[in-house]
Amino acid sequence: MELLDRAVVRSLPAVPRGIVQRLSSPYIAGPALADARRAVAALNAAGKLATVDVLGEEVRVPSEAEAVALEYHAVLDAIAADRLDANVSVKLTALGLEIELDLCRSLLATLVADAAARGIFVRIDMEASPFVDDTLRLYRELREVGRDNVGVVLQSALRRTLADVDALAVLRPNVRLCKGIYVEPPEIAFQKRDEIRESFVRVHEALLEAGCYVAVATHDEWLLERALARVAGRDPSEYELQMLLGVREGRASELVEQGHRLRVYVPYGDRWYEYSLRRLQENPALATMLAKATVLRLVPGRSG
Numbered sequence: 062m063e064l065l066d067r068a069v070v071r072s073l074p075a076v077p078r079g080i081v082q083r084l085s086s087p088y089i090a091g092p093a094l095a096d097a098r099r100a101v102a103a104l105n106a107a108g109k110l111a112t113v114d115v116l117g118e119e120v121r122v123p124s125e126a127e128a129v130a131l132e133y134h135a136v137l138d139a140i141a142a143d144r145l146d147a148n149v150s151v152k153l154t155a156l157g158l159e160i161e162l163d164l165c166r167s168l169l170a171t172l173v174a175d176a177a178a179r180g181i182f183v184r185i186d187m188e189a190s191p192f193v194d195d196t197l198r199l200y201r202e203l204r205e206v207g208r209d210n211v212g213v214v215l216q217s218a219l220r221r222t223l224a225d226v227d228a229l230a231v232l233r234p235n236v237r238l239c240k241g242i243y244v245e246p247p248e249i250a251f252q253k254r255d256e257i258r259e260s261f262v263r264v265h266e267a268l269l270e271a272g273c274y275v276a277v278a279t280h281d282e283w284l285l286e287r288a289l290a291r292v293a294g295r296d297p298s299e300y301e302l303q304m305l306l307g308v309r310e311g312r313a314s315e316l317v318e319q320g321h322r323l324r325v326y327v328p329y330g331d332r333w334y335e336y337s338l339r340r341l342q343e344n345p346a347l348a349t350m351l352a353k354a355t356v357l358r359l360v361p362g363r364s365g
């Protein structure tokens with residue numbers, strides 16, 4: 062990343078929330094479940110699958126975690142009622158992981174059980190490195206009591222990930238593989254783009270060798286081409302590609318036309334700020350977008 066871009070990314074938290082909200086609107090379905098329902102129905106109509114995420118990372122007290130869990134049950138209701146081709150993605154901090162492990166364990170178990178009763182899959186998102194052990198532990202516990210409608214995420218940026226694949230292989234986990242969005246120290250995480258890419262390729266190979274169903278989650282054309290080459294000849298039901306709402310939508314449509322299963326990550330909710338910052342920080346056009354938004358604010362009658 063260029064120096065100027067890095068400076069822009071660092072300054073993003075100082076940008077007024079109104080501007081962050083406006084710039085990040087393509088990445089979020091909207092504030093309410095009805096918005097997510099509409100977004101998923103539109104994706105399904107275009108041949109794309111979806112995974113619905115209730116935004117809720119800034120959870121600090123048990124009642125907030127319980128409220129997020131309740132909202133997820135409403136999402137399951139909606140998926141079933143509208144017969145949507147969708148599953149859910151959940152962050153364990155939103156279910157109280159930072160408050161109390163047992164609270165999170167219990168809310169997650171109830172959610173996965175409810176989803177199982179409706180034939181819906183639950184993907185546990187992977188968060189920053191301090192949460193990886195607990196996330197994998199709760200995933201393993203669910204699998205060990207026989208839940209198989211649950212999957213996990215592995216991040217190629219983390220140096221530990223190949224070892225995690227080894228340790229999880231007996232469970233033949235359903236894995237979403239991504240680069241990893243969190244800023245991690247060099248002792249535990251690759252820092253260079255090429256190292257993260259190489260690790261992605263190695264982890265993908267290891268997961269396929271272990272017989273895992275892999276959801277390849279990337280917009281990186283270099284990685285996408287290699288992943289497609291690696292699954293060439295397999296039945297499309299044996300793997301999937303995943304992208305985020307609002308990112309490379311044209312490329313996603315092409316992949317669908319070519320017969321691949323393509324799932325779009327659809328976040329919604331009113332706790333949009335943290336997620337929005339991360340998406341904007343990854344947008345190569347951030348500097349230009351911010352410059353335009355700032356200029357527009359200075360033009361009389363165009364504030365906001």
Ligand SMILES: Cc1cc2nc3c(=O)[nH]c(=O)nc-3n(C[C@H](O)[C@H](O)[C@H](O)COP(=O)(O)OP(=O)(O)OC[C@H]3O[C@@H](n4cnc5c(N)ncnc54)[C@H](O)[C@@H]3O)c2cc1C
Pocket residue numbers: 185186187188214216237239240241242243278279280281282303304305307308309325326339340341343344345
């Ligand atoms: C479905 C899905 C689920 C994910 N789940 C997790 C998770 O659980 N845990 C986790 O740590 N990370 C998760 N991520 C994020 C992931 O780790 C990366 O941070 C993110 O995907 C960017 O990496 P990339 O592989 O797309 O490559 P990049 O090099 O970042 O992007 C490749 C290209 O895609 C385009 N692009 C990427 N992002 C944007 C954007 N915001 N706006 C406009 N264009 C963009 C640009 O053209 C860019 O050059 C997920 C990603 C996806 C797609």
